[in-house]
Amino acid sequence: MLVLKSFLSLFFLFFSSSYALYGYAVVRCQFTSTRDLVYLEQFYFNKVLLGQYNSTLGKYVGYSKKAKEIADDLNKSLRILAQAKKNEEKCRNNIEPLLNLTNPVEPSVRVRQVEIRDSNQNTFSCSGYGFYPKQINLTWLRDGRKVTDGVTYSDVLSSGNWLYQIHSYLEFTNIPGEKIACQVEHASLKEPKNYYWEPMGEAKWNKIAVGTSGLLVGLVVFLAGLIMTLCRSSTNGRVLVSTVSTD
Numbered sequence: 590m591l592v593l594k595s596f597l598s599l600f601f602l603f604f605s606s607s608y609a610l611y612g613y614a615v616v617r618c619q620f621t622s623t624r625d626l627v628y629l630e631q632f633y634f635n636k637v638l639l640g641q642y643n644s645t646l647g648k649y650v651g652y653s654k655k656a657k658e659i660a661d662d663l664n665k666s667l668r669i670l671a672q673a674k675k676n677e678e679k680c681r682n683n684i685e686p687l688l689n690l691t692n693p694v695e696p697s698v699r700v701r702q703v704e705i706r707d708s709n710q711n712t713f714s715c716s717g718y719g720f721y722p723k724q725i726n727l728t729w730l731r732d733g734r735k736v737t738d739g740v741t742y743s744d745v746l747s748s749g750n751w752l753y754q755i756h757s758y759l760e761f762t763n764i765p766g767e768k769i770a771c772q773v774e775h776a777s778l779k780e781p782k783n784y785y786w787e788p789m790g791e792a793k794w795n796k797i798a799v800g801t802s803g804l805l806v807g808l809v810v811f812l813a814g815l816i817m818t819l820c821r822s823s824t825n826g827r828v829l830v831s832t833v834s835t836d
């Protein structure tokens with residue numbers, strides 16, 4: 590029985606085969622934007638995955654009789670398992686530097702009035718969508734002055750596609766004519782950017798909504814017409830064929 594003391598000997602086993610076969614090993618450091626990490630060592634022979642180390646399982650697994658034996662031996666060696674753990678750590682330490690190479694993505698920001706109560710007590714929301722990286726600062730401004738009273742924040746939420754979103758709320762008694770802005774600081778912006786609340790902004794969104802539903806109704810009517818036309822012409826075709834056959 591082969592006793593494999595290190596990866597080198599494992600590589601040796603694969604590549605020094607006397608058959609003219611093709612073996613290779615891949616080491617993978619897989620991670621997601623939420624820092625979930627899998628460290629993999631995969632051993633292929635003639636493109637078939639023979640066995641692998643998967644950090645989630647924390648051990649070697651073989652997929653053939655021989656590979657199972659080798660995996661069992663590897664799992665008995667504390668040194669080899671410790672080495673795999675060390676490699677996993679190395680992989681984890683490289684996540685941040687790698688992520689820093691990724692270009693920032695600017696948030697798309699929307700400022701809305703979410704609740705209108707009596708006595709002018711209002712709630713505004715400022716939402717930043719689709720930005721990267723995660724670090725972001727939202728600040729509320731009343732006529733250019735920073736506000737902290739009545740301000741709440743959501744966590745920075747992952748949208749699951751490496752992008753993030755955040756929501757901030759401002760609750761206050763507003764004075765008519767006062768300019769409300771949400772200031773955004775983010776790696777994608779050279780300087781802080783102000784997004785003003787526009788009372789007309791709401792109307793604009795309503796117009797877009799009405800326009801879009803109008804378009805959809807038009808599309809449905811068009812498709813219905815198209816289907817009816819197609820059905821009719823195929824029926825005509827059948828009538829024509831039966832006439833020819835009776836002749």
Ligand SMILES: *[C@@H]1O[C@H](CO)[C@@H](O)[C@H](O)[C@H]1NC(C)=O
Binds near residue numbers: 629643645
């Ligand atoms: C690693 O193991 C985990 C847990 O069993 C599994 O979900 C994942 O798919 C494995 N990865 C690969 C590439 O086999």
